[in-house]
Amino acid sequence: MKLLMSPPSPYARMIRILIRELDLMDTVEEGQITTTAFNSAPEIIAANPLGKIPALVRDDGPTLYDSRVIAQFLNAHAGSGLYPESRKWEVMTLEATAIGIMDSAVSMSYETRLRPESQQSPDWIEAQWEKAARGVKAVNDVWMSHLTGPINIGHIAMGSALAYLDLRHDARGWREGNDALAAWHDEFAQRPSMTETVPA
Structure with a gap:
């Protein structure tokens, strides 16, 4: 494949x-x-x-x-267990939240990196950031218990989403007020699967 x-x-x-x-x-x-x-x-x-x-x-x-x-x-x-049956729906919701954060962050990147400045919409950019920021805050405040235990798709998706915020929108400071999630991500980012996939 x-x-x-x-x-x-x-x-x-x-x-x-x-x-x-x-x-x-x-x-x-x-x-x-x-x-x-x-x-x-x-x-x-x-x-x-x-x-x-x-x-x-x-x-x-x-x-x-x-x-x-x-x-x-x-x-x-x-034949793996990234979608554990005992909490499948919670894990998939966490995955969906991570994907939603990616969607908003990528949309922001497209607006600023691909469109001429005269065609960019600051209101659109801010609306997308508000969505991403709400997703991050929800994970920090509600979902941290689902980022513990054996690795699942929620961990992987969230690790990728937060790493993209660092890559393209670091100046936005997503870690501020989200200490638990920031600490989790700092540790997760040390996994070989993360270090081996850092964009060059």
């Missing part, structure tokens, strides 16, 4: 972390591509009609896309 990805993408990094946590490096090849929201690379369009990364090209079936679909597929492929 081959994962089409770009290292800065938090969605792709989520899957790259998962691959390492499940010891699937010999099973899934990583194919780095250069693509943008305004100019999708031909190889990703061929794999995913939406032109989004990541996409998992399989030898024995159609290409899978959307990080949540790929994560569930690889978890099942490895």
